[in-house]
Amino acid sequence: QVQLVESGGGSVQAGGSLRLSCAPSEVSIRDYCMAWFRRPPGGEREGVATIASDGSTNYADSVKGRFTISRDNAQNILYLQMNSLKPDDTAMYYCATKRTFGGICLGLGDYTYRYWGQGTQVTVSL
Numbered sequence: 001q002v003q004l005v006e007s008g009g010g011s012v013q014a015g016g017s018l019r020l021s022c023a024p025s026e027v028s029i030r031d032y033c034m035a036w037f038r039r040p041p042g043g044e045r046e047g048v049a050t051i052a053s054d055g056s057t058n059y060a061d062s063v064k065g066r067f068t069i070s071r072d073n074a075q076n077i078l079y080l081q082m083n084s085l086k087p088d089d090t091a092m093y094y095c096a097t098k099r100t101f102g103g104i105c106l107g108l109g110d111y112t113y114r115y116w117g118q119g120t121q122v123t124v125s126l
Contacts, residue, residue: 002027002115004095009120016085016124022078022095022117029053033098033105034071034078035113038091038122045111048093049080053103060108062088085124092119 008020020036035050049069050058057069068081078095096113100106 002097004097004115004117006093006095006117006120009093009122011123011125012085014086014124014126017081017083018085018122020080020082020093020095020120020122022080024076024078024097024115027097027099028073029071029076029078029097030073031099031103033100033103033113034069035096035105035108036069036078036080037094037096037111038089039094039119040088040091043091045094047108047110050105050108050110051078052105056105058105058108082122085122087124087126089122090124092121094119 003025006022036048038048039045048060051069051071066084070079095117098114
């Protein structure tokens with residue numbers, strides 16, 4: 001059973017930065033699509049960013065230019081660098097992964113990930 005452990009959440013003021021990490025256990029992420037999702041308070045889950053095994057990325061319009069998803073296949077870690085944070089970014093953030101042919105990702109509207117983390121809270125205040 002693959003487990004995903006997120007870390008790096010916290011409370012920051014608007015304009016600040018955080019870096020989230022996600023470390024899968026018992027699987028090499030090399031052939032896996034990996035993604036970050038978030039669920040704001042009282043809101044729906046939404047895709048934030050995806051990264052395929054070849055490093056190609058996709059971002060939600062709301063975070064483009066501010067967030068960067070990256071992966072270190074050698075260290076088996078997924079990251080989400082979040083800059084210029086806004087109160088609207090307040091949410092529980094989850095990493096997710098699934099093995100796909102060629103390690104491709106199907107887009108932010110794809111929620112069919114086999115493995116999900118427990119989430120890490122990000123709170124942005126004015």
